[in-house]
């Protein structure tokens with residue numbers, strides 16, 4: 001199915017039958033991607049006494065409860081409510097779902113014990129003015145889909161880099177790490193705050209999507225992004241970002 005989008009006087013042609021899914025699915029397994037020191041997700045049938053919600057065990061339907069954490073168990077999208085005393089819901093913050101997006105790939109650089117993504121690295125690669133920015137970090141192996149991230153001090157964005165992204169007017173930031181910030185930062189959350197302009201002027205419609213996986217066969221460049229969440233009234237929801245290749 002071919003469609004044409006017009007945005008800021010440019011026409012983009014895309015083929016909806018060729019989605020590039022960049023989400024990591026949530027599985028009830030110890031191999032499921034994991035961050036923030038929590039156990040694996042659980043997907044288990046409802047039980048009422050002897051009755052088990054499973055066709056194999058005599059029920060008419062499979063009827064599972066799911067226990068997971070959006071921040072720790074897979075691709076998720078969060079709003080400023082992730083870091084505020086006041087409640088903000090991702091369901092109410094993300095109200096449009098198609099964006100012009102730019103994918104760039106960055107090798108974090110070592111600063112002391114840390115690996116960081118700098119403003120300069122983003123500035124060097126970002127030559128367009130997208131609504132959404134996707135950051136793919138190298139190395140980029142399939143291991144990202146089942147990485148056990150707790151206590152690994154993963155790479156993160158410097159405050160300046162996040163500020164630069166905000167100053168470009170980017171509303172939606174997507175990254176293939178568990179957080180845009182350092183794992184153990186004493187609660188500073190400098191990149192989250194810089195991106196959301198919190199507490200000065202919170203950007204309530206801006207979102208951060210973490211733990212995407214962008215396979216190597218997807219090249220850097222411009223895409224149409226379809227960013228979908230489950231409709232949770234919560235700071236964050238599991239999400240399904242999907243890219244479409246465009247011809248301009």
Ligand SMILES: N[C@@H](CC(=O)c1ccccc1NC=O)C(=O)O
Nearest residue numbers: 036071179182183184185186187
């Ligand atoms: N780095 C923070 C913790 C943190 O950022 C965090 C903790 C639990 C779940 C999600 C978190 N951040 C996600 O972006 C800290 O060291 O206090």
